[in-house]
Amino acid sequence: MPALFGKNKEEVEKPISLRDQKEELEEDVSLLEREDKSSVRKVISEVRETIREATRASLRDVKLLEEGRCPNCGRKTRQFLFTTVCEYCGWSSFITPKRGHVAIHLRDGRAIESHTVFRTVQGDVLGITDDVVRVRVPQDNIGYIEYIWTDDEIAERREQLRREQLVVCDWCGREVQWDEYVAVTYVAFGKEQQRFLFCSEKCKQAFQRQYSMRIHRNCYERPCTGCNECIKRYPDEETWEKLEEKGVRPEDKR
Ligand SMILES: [Zn+2]
Ligand SMILES: [Zn+2]
Ligand SMILES: [Zn+2]
Structure with a gap:
């Protein structure tokens, strides 16, 4: 690539x-x-x-993000309302306000308001309003950046996240929150591995009785690790463990 x-795009003025x-x-x-x-x-x-x-x-x-994992190191991320962070390697993604705005507070006490900001690879911050870069603030001049949200936006995001974290039971159709109990089963009826989620062990067992597995695959009784009879669509525990084993904590990688 x-x-x-x-060719450093930043240098083309x-x-x-x-x-x-x-x-x-x-x-x-x-x-x-x-x-x-x-x-x-x-x-x-x-x-x-x-x-x-x-x-x-x-x-x-x-x-990886769908599985709540850090795209950088594979460990579990923490999800905040507008931000996802990895406490291990420091990776973060965040959404800037759509209806609110951003204030770049300079070291000399002044502040520059902007609709949104973007940090360049060099660390300078671009203030963007109406798709136009209005300011470029060198990293050394920045005190801190303040995100100003509207109450509506926060309420909407809360509701959106609540809905995203809802799991529909593949047996009875009941909606449960991810952080409540969720039973999982992996199975390959065809060529590909599939994942089914249930609101209870009871629903999981009812599902497994209804859709019994062909003997030679026997997916319900054995872990997917080491099985090579289907195309895997979900990483297994062993893969996650390997990812998590990786070396020492990288020093303050941004
Ligand atoms: Zn990470
Ligand atoms: Zn259920
Ligand atoms: Zn299998």
């Missing part, structure tokens, strides 16, 4: 329109194409591979 997109760049490039490409067809093909396949890799990585992150 760095080979293609590694002059606004060059993509279209101008493209036109210029097209001339070069047609020249190159006349002389060296294979290298053009190579670039195109490099781009495809980069996109494929990035997609794979995002899919992995989404899967």
